[in-house]
Amino acid sequence: MDKQTSILLLGAGTFGLSTAYHLAKAGYTNITILEKSSTFPPELSAGNDLNKILRAEYEDPFYAELALEAMAAWKSPLFAPYYHETGYLLCNSAAAPEKSKKSLQKALDSISQHPAFKNKITPVISRDDIHKVAPAFSGPMQWKGYFNSFAGYASAADSLMAVYSACIALGVKIHLNSTAQALTYSGDICTGAITAAGKHYSASMIVLALGASLGSILPQIKRQVVAKASPLAHIQLTPEEAARLRGIPVTYARDLGFFFEPDRRTNLLKICPSMAGYTNYDTSSGLSLPPDDNEFIPAVDEAMIRRLLRETLPGLADKPLIRRRVCWCADTADSEYVIDFVPGKKGLVVVTGDSAHAFKMLPIVGKWVKNVLETGRQENARWRWKEGSDAAAADISWRVGQTMDFKEVKDIRRDPKITKAKL
Numbered sequence: 001m002d003k004q005t006s007i008l009l010l011g012a013g014t015f016g017l018s019t020a021y022h023l024a025k026a027g028y029t030n031i032t033i034l035e036k037s038s039t040f041p042p043e044l045s046a047g048n049d050l051n052k053i054l055r056a057e058y059e060d061p062f063y064a065e066l067a068l069e070a071m072a073a074w075k076s077p078l079f080a081p082y083y084h085e086t087g088y089l090l091c092n093s094a095a096a097p098e099k100s101k102k103s104l105q106k107a108l109d110s111i112s113q114h115p116a117f118k119n120k121i122t123p124v125i126s127r128d129d130i131h132k133v134a135p136a137f138s139g140p141m142q143w144k145g146y147f148n149s150f151a152g153y154a155s156a157a158d159s160l161m162a163v164y165s166a167c168i169a170l171g172v173k174i175h176l177n178s179t180a181q182a183l184t185y186s187g188d189i190c191t192g193a194i195t196a197a198g199k200h201y202s203a204s205m206i207v208l209a210l211g212a213s214l215g216s217i218l219p220q221i222k223r224q225v226v227a228k229a230s231p232l233a234h235i236q237l238t239p240e241e242a243a244r245l246r247g248i249p250v251t252y253a254r255d256l257g258f259f260f261e262p263d264r265r266t267n268l269l270k271i272c273p274s275m276a277g278y279t280n281y282d283t284s285s286g287l288s289l290p291p292d293d294n295e296f297i298p299a300v301d302e303a304m305i306r307r308l309l310r311e312t313l314p315g316l317a318d319k320p321l322i323r324r325r326v327c328w329c330a331d332t333a334d335s336e337y338v339i340d341f342v343p344g345k346k347g348l349v350v351v352t353g354d355s356a357h358a359f360k361m362l363p364i365v366g367k368w369v370k371n372v373l374e375t376g377r378q379e380n381a382r383w384r385w386k387e388g389s390d391a392a393a394a395d396i397s398w399r400v401g402q403t404m405d406f407k408e409v410k411d412i413r414r415d416p417k418i419t420k421a422k423l
């Protein structure tokens, strides 16, 4: 590639935006993004959320190192306003299954001897230990785990907005309300994409950063990635309630769920229940793909959210939930990303397989994609296209519980009045 090479990115979510940013910063002058959503941050992006956990512990030390690199980048001028180092309380409740305990132990092992975490980790074996880092928590919490002070969260939608503005300033052309419907080819060369409105965009290099929707454009990805949904909901706190929770660590009971410091602008408390993810298989294609309606959560997940609150903040456990929704990610069998050329096609690259853990990589993931585009190959075997791998059949080590398809879910909960207001 030279710096004038035309590059077409499909999807302006976490991966697509970071890729555009790194390419534009490196001097590439002809970058276009097509994004399905009509507003930014994209309604459909998994990254369009109040907040996301930034932590470096992983079951796999390879990702722990990458997350450390990302956390350093979160302290750079573009990202620093959106990073809040509140610390991270990671525990298991008394009733946690063995799988959840093993996952926590592996995560702790990845950082406990690491010099970056010297004096940053405190064991948690009692309710008193939790009170030391979260005095406002008044529930029973018979939890065990640890507190890591070198972690926190990102204001997610706001940071996407900052990267979007940086991309525009660097000359990236971003077309919203532009749904890519099909790729176009000349022989085995990918020449561009055609939108639902019938407009053709041609380019020399096409990068698919479509998150959970990748299969709709590239069915040959098959089950290397499986779209999986995670529910989330919010509670609107009063200013007084929010003030009491100011500065709490990101709190994650591996088998119950997690929540964050209330959003500093809106006083919304975001809560995610622990679960293994939902699929939405389409019987004709055999692929799990996000549906159009995502503004609900299964009743069992609402019950789990209330259980988590009864354990920690019982005074909030019966408050109305609002902005209930499910958010879609792309799981791989081994939770590794796939950043590679599509075999048998020239000029076509996928960046996918976020496996619900990639928002923290927003500042750096685009660098890895740029490297693949420039070298013409994926040097890292972990992130290569893995023909035949089946994420649907895999037992993901860190996911607690049983994956279900939405067809099996009978009881769902919606907001009484669906609010579409931007977070």
Ligand SMILES: Cc1cc2nc3c(=O)[nH]c(=O)nc-3n(C[C@H](O)[C@H](O)[C@H](O)COP(=O)(O)OP(=O)(O)OC[C@H]3O[C@@H](n4cnc5c(N)ncnc54)[C@H](O)[C@@H]3O)c2cc1C
Binding pocket: 010, 011, 012, 013, 014, 015, 016, 034, 035, 036, 037, 042, 043, 044, 045, 046, 047, 048, 051, 052, 053, 054, 178, 179, 180, 181, 209, 210, 211, 212, 213, 217, 229, 230, 231, 232, 272, 327, 328, 329, 351, 352, 353, 354, 355, 356, 357, 358, 359, 360, 361
């Ligand atoms: C509930 C939840 C909590 C999470 N928490 C964390 C966390 O705490 N920490 C963390 O690091 N990660 C977290 N994640 C994961 C993180 O959000 C994802 O890994 C990351 O956002 C994935 O980025 P992506 O670019 O692959 O997908 P997305 O951000 O979803 O981007 C895909 C984009 O493609 C667009 N698109 C789709 N189809 C088309 C089309 N046909 N044409 C054009 N555009 C299209 C979509 O609108 C979207 O903007 C969480 C995810 C969820 C769901």
